Amino acid sequence: MFERTTRSLKLTDAGEAYYQTCQRVVNELSEAEAVLAAQRTHTVGRLRVAVPMTFGRTHVMPVINAFCRRHPDLHINMTFADRFVDLFDEGVDVAVRIGGPADYPASLGVRHLGNERLVFCASPDYLQRHGTPQQLDELQQHRAVAYERVDGSTTPWRFIAPDGRIASRTVSHALAFGDSEAQLSAVAAGLGIAQMATWLLQEAEQAGRVQVILPQLALDGLPLYLVWPRKKQLLPKVDALLQAFRQLTIR
CATH class of the missing domain: 3.40.190.10 (Periplasmic binding protein-like II)
Incomplete structure (x- = not known):
């Protein structure tokens, strides 16, 4: 690593190469520490x-x-x-x-x-053709558009019962979708009634493609x-x- 004489001490070629490598490692470690410190104090x-x-x-x-x-x-x-x-x-x-x-x-x-706020909804076109239900029991006379879970079952409709309790009912559905946007698309196309979260309906309702029905049955969801x-x-x-x-x- 070193060449010694009575008057001097200097690095050999191998020693110089080793020194340069160590210097690069030290510099890279310093840069890494600077990056880590910056991430602890800045949004990077x-x-x-x-x-x-x-x-x-x-x-x-x-x-x-x-x-x-x-x-x-x-x-x-x-x-x-x-x-x-x-x-x-x-x-x-x-x-x-x-x-x-x-x-x-x-x-x-x-x-x-x-x-979530769960509400029943349908398209104006569907309601014009089939009438607007005014109470829960009338829903069974309408086409249901259900949400299908991963296991193949459908999400039951939940509602506030007359005595104030939260009740649920599995409905016979005409259509079932495993994607909520597809379910909304079917409702907006006039294919039936669904129970959906208001955050999902917001744009379609503002555009007049769907409307909320039976508001007295609305309730909090997940x-x-x-x-x-x-x-x-x-x-x-x-x-x-x-x-x-x-x-x-x-x-």
């Missing part, structure tokens, strides 16, 4: 977000778009899936969940965003939660996204 890096498919497209994406404009140095990976997403196994920073437990483990941060690994909230990028989600409203 990568964020992985998981959301339900339809709700994610209609309600979460406007929040994400505005967030990305404010933080151009962040890289966002979005997962759209109507399934349970394990935040730790899949490396997710923030997730929106529809439904789920009322109590979450201490390792997770949770914010209740609100509850809760919506914002969930994140609690320790990750210490990262500015995660905390900034959690603050951005305060704009999200459930109607």
